[in-house]
Amino acid sequence: MARDPRYDILFEPVKIGPVTARNRFFQVPHCTGMGSNWPRTHAEMRGQKAQGGWAVVCTEETMIHPSSDALPASSMRLWDDDDIPAFAAAADKVHEHGGLFGIELVHGGFSRSNRTSRMAPLAPSATPNKYPMRPQARAMDLHDIAELRRWHRAAAIRAKQAGADLVYVYAAHNIALPMHFLLPRYNRRNDSYGGRLENRVRLIRELIEDTKDAVGDTVAVALRFAVDERMGEAGLEWQKEGREVVAMLAELPDLWDVNVSGWEHDSKTSRFAQEGYQEDAVSFVKKLTSKPVVVVGRYTSPDAMVRVIRSGIADFIGAARPSIADPFLPRKIEEGRIEDIRECIGCNICISGNNTFVPMRCTQNPTMGEEWRRGWHPEELPARGSDARVLVIGAGPAGLEAARALGARGYDVTLADRARQPGGRVTQEAALPGLAAWARVRDWRLGQIAGMANVAMFMESAMSDRDVLGFGAPHVVLATGATWRRDGIGHANSKTIQGAGRSHVVGPEDVMAGRVTQGPVLIFDDDHGYMAGVLAEKLAAQGLAVTLVTPAAMVSEFTVLTLEQGFIQKRLLEMGVAIRQQRNLAAIEADHVELACIYTGKREQAAAATVVLVTARVSNDQLYHQLARRPDLMEAAGMKSLGVIGDCLSPQTIAAAVYDGHAYARELDAAEPDNPDVPYRREHMMPAPPARQQQGTT
Ligand code: ADP
Ligand code: SF4
Numbered sequence: 001m002a003r004d005p006r007y008d009i010l011f012e013p014v015k016i017g018p019v020t021a022r023n024r025f026f027q028v029p030h031c032t033g034m035g036s037n038w039p040r041t042h043a044e045m046r047g048q049k050a051q052g053g054w055a056v057v058c059t060e061e062t063m064i065h066p067s068s069d070a071l072p073a074s075s076m077r078l079w080d081d082d083d084i085p086a087f088a089a090a091a092d093k094v095h096e097h098g099g100l101f102g103i104e105l106v107h108g109g110f111s112r113s114n115r116t117s118r119m120a121p122l123a124p125s126a127t128p129n130k131y132p133m134r135p136q137a138r139a140m141d142l143h144d145i146a147e148l149r150r151w152h153r154a155a156a157i158r159a160k161q162a163g164a165d166l167v168y169v170y171a172a173h174n175i176a177l178p179m180h181f182l183l184p185r186y187n188r189r190n191d192s193y194g195g196r197l198e199n200r201v202r203l204i205r206e207l208i209e210d211t212k213d214a215v216g217d218t219v220a221v222a223l224r225f226a227v228d229e230r231m232g233e234a235g236l237e238w239q240k241e242g243r244e245v246v247a248m249l250a251e252l253p254d255l256w257d258v259n260v261s262g263w264e265h266d267s268k269t270s271r272f273a274q275e276g277y278q279e280d281a282v283s284f285v286k287k288l289t290s291k292p293v294v295v296v297g298r299y300t301s302p303d304a305m306v307r308v309i310r311s312g313i314a315d316f317i318g319a320a321r322p323s324i325a326d327p328f329l330p331r332k333i334e335e336g337r338i339e340d341i342r343e344c345i346g347c348n349i350c351i352s353g354n355n356t357f358v359p360m361r362c363t364q365n366p367t368m369g370e371e372w373r374r375g376w377h378p379e380e381l382p383a384r385g386s387d388a389r390v391l392v393i394g395a396g397p398a399g400l401e402a403a404r405a406l407g408a409r410g411y412d413v414t415l416a417d418r419a420r421q422p423g424g425r426v427t428q429e430a431a432l433p434g435l436a437a438w439a440r441v442r443d444w445r446l447g448q449i450a451g452m453a454n455v456a457m458f459m460e461s462a463m464s465d466r467d468v469l470g471f472g473a474p475h476v477v478l479a480t481g482a483t484w485r486r487d488g489i490g491h492a493n494s495k496t497i498q499g500a501g502r503s504h505v506v507g508p509e510d511v512m513a514g515r516v517t518q519g520p521v522l523i524f525d526d527d528h529g530y531m532a533g534v535l536a537e538k539l540a541a542q543g544l545a546v547t548l549v550t551p552a553a554m555v556s557e558f559t560v561l562t563l564e565q566g567f568i569q570k571r572l573l574e575m576g577v578a579i580r581q582q583r584n585l586a587a588i589e590a591d592h593v594e595l596a597c598i599y600t601g602k603r604e605q606a607a608a609a610t611v612v613l614v615t616a617r618v619s620n621d622q623l624y625h626q627l628a629r630r631p632d633l634m635e636a637a638g639m640k641s642l643g644v645i646g647d648c649l650s651p652q653t654i655a656a657a658v659y660d661g662h663a664y665a666r667e668l669d670a671a672e673p674d675n676p677d678v679p680y681r682r683e684h685m686m687p688a689p690p691a692r693q694q695q696g697t698t
Pocket of ligand 1: 623
């Protein structure tokens with residue numbers, strides 16, 4: 001299909017100092033949890049982005065010296081020449097597909113704990129940091145600053161040796177030393193690096209000048225700068241010093257990559273921000289510089305991208321998450337395949353991978369993180385291994401992805417679900433406040449399946465064991481999901497909560513179906529994900545009095561990993577939800593509940609006309625067990641395999657369910673892996689013995 005001429009502007013080349021980007025799609029630096037710990041994983045993933053059409057593909061933050069040691073977080077390290085091959089591997093992959101390769105050099109200052117290097121963290125002025133093993137950072141003297149500049153320069157030279165086309169100076173997210181120097185709350189110096197703005201910005205200026213001097217003849221030098229901290233007068237504001245800094249340095253870097261800070265504002269979830277959510281703060285930049293400008297804002301719509309360019313906000317569409325959810329987004333626009341774009345849902349599961357120090361995963365893109373280790377490609381699937389038919393039961397995220405990927409492989413697929421609407425839990429949850437974008441998990445897959453003559457979907461088709469056996473498909477896979485418990489068993493309670501059987505005790509499904517109308521409502525959150533918090537928001541918006549009780553120290557505790565926790569608790573407090581933290585639910589009576597302090601056991605009462613238990617889920621695996629215990633009947637019916645995926649296998653994230661569905665589809669009829677016990681390649685710190693290297697397990 002041909003490209004829509006409306007989008008031609010997105011494919012114009014743009015000059016960045018000494019290099020030229022082939023189009024306006026710019027994969028900005030983003031964390032992956034891969035970094036220098038998983039260099040092959042990282043290189044393959046970045047290469048696929050370039051193959052997918054991104055003109056510029058950057059690394060995540062790259063530490064320049066052991067005094068900025070992020071371990072065990074897996075960012076990149078360019079401390080000495082031994083680190084160069086990890087970058088060269090990625091550069092080669094990106095170049096192979098016609099992209100420019102960028103490296104984001106960082107010194108994290110006191111944001112880094114130096115847990116392995118054991119060096120004292122560095123800061124403009126002595127300051128506490130949040131790591132108990134090194135709880136204070138020391139103030140840098142002028143010699144330290146000279147050393148910092150030397151390290152940065154040396155790292156820039158190594159970056160060039162590794163094949164970088166673009167090198168960053170990083171002053172964003174308030175986790176970078178140059179940003180710490182800029183901000184008066186961290187910088188209390190009274191020398192030439194402290195006091196008035198010219199002095200506080202000096203280090204940023206010097207690092208740009210040093211980098212240009214070291215490598216700027218052939219390598220572009222970018223500045224990543226957060227123009228606003230979203231803290232009002234307590235922090236940097238784009239209307240004040242943010243703007244002044246841009247004006248002062250306007251023509252110095254070859255490229256401005258601008259955003260807002262901290263990371264939770266920059267990578268805001270769709271629950272709290274819509275596409276283009278940074279435009280209010282960053283739009284001024286282009287008016288102050290003739291250099292190309294990159295902005296981000298979870299752009300997935302080509303029309304929004306064209307608007308950004310045409311209205312003079314930016315020269316490049318920057319993207320982290322949209323490029324993770326769909327590494328081939330530019331190619332799809334270029335080829336006129338807009339409906340094939342797999343749009344990011346803004347859930348930040350990718351970030352939770354990074355924040356737990358493992359290669360990231362993505363709700364929408366199950367191949368993310370598996371490019372090298374399993375050899376998965378986001379757009380390519382092996383042809384089917386047989387002409388056997390496949391019956392998929394359950395059209396939630398797991399079943400939809402299994403059906404889609406099986407269909408793409410060429411299998412003859414029947415997808416059956418007892419519900420009226422497809423989508424399973426995603427259809428229910430996308431109706432909750434702020435979660436509408438999650439429906440993209442369902443809609444993209446439905447859109448793909450709609451174009452496949454070999455995939456038939458049947459709704460309102462509840463399947464029993466007799467139905468399955470009678471259907472006669474050689475392969476059957478169950479994706480029948482899970483149900484929230486009604487007995488209260490969860491993290492804090494291993495036995496049924498007293499009174500859980502009462503008629504006014506309900507589960508999340510009841511709230512989502514609109515069946516809860518009676519207040520006061522007490523929500524017991526012993527799940528700690530997003531669910532209890534978003535149900536509280538829904539019920540409070542209905543005008544009901546809501547109390548949220550949790551044994552944790554905060555509401556929706558696990559959402560710290562998706563950068564949302566602060567926004568969630570703030571919203572609930574502003575809506576008047578009463579929050580009782582560090583309390584267990586001891587007993588449910590007719591019109592009230594008994595709460596118990598998790599430390600002292602001290603009891604207190606809270607009124608409740610409705611109690612919502614958000615604790616854990618149980619798999620809907622009855623059908624699976626009915627079939628699995630009768631291999632004789634399955635054989636007689638011609639069944640060769642019975643699979644189980646998603647929440648039916650084990651209640652889990654939507655991302656994990658999609659992954660399960662994809663893995664099932666990809667591996668059906670595939671050859672046994674060399675080592676079925678460890679069915680993927682691993683990155684070994686030490687070279688593997690030659691025999692295992694031959695099996696591809698280096
Ligand atoms: P997952 O996240 O693993 O995909 P979901 O709970 O989102 O799981 O989806 C499970 C789907 O399976 C739901 O749409 C549900 O209606 C369907 N389902 C459950 N049991 C049956 C069954 N016996 N026959 C047909 N569909 C079923
Ligand atoms: Fe987007 Fe969620 Fe994928 Fe991250 S995990 S890229 S936020 S869909």
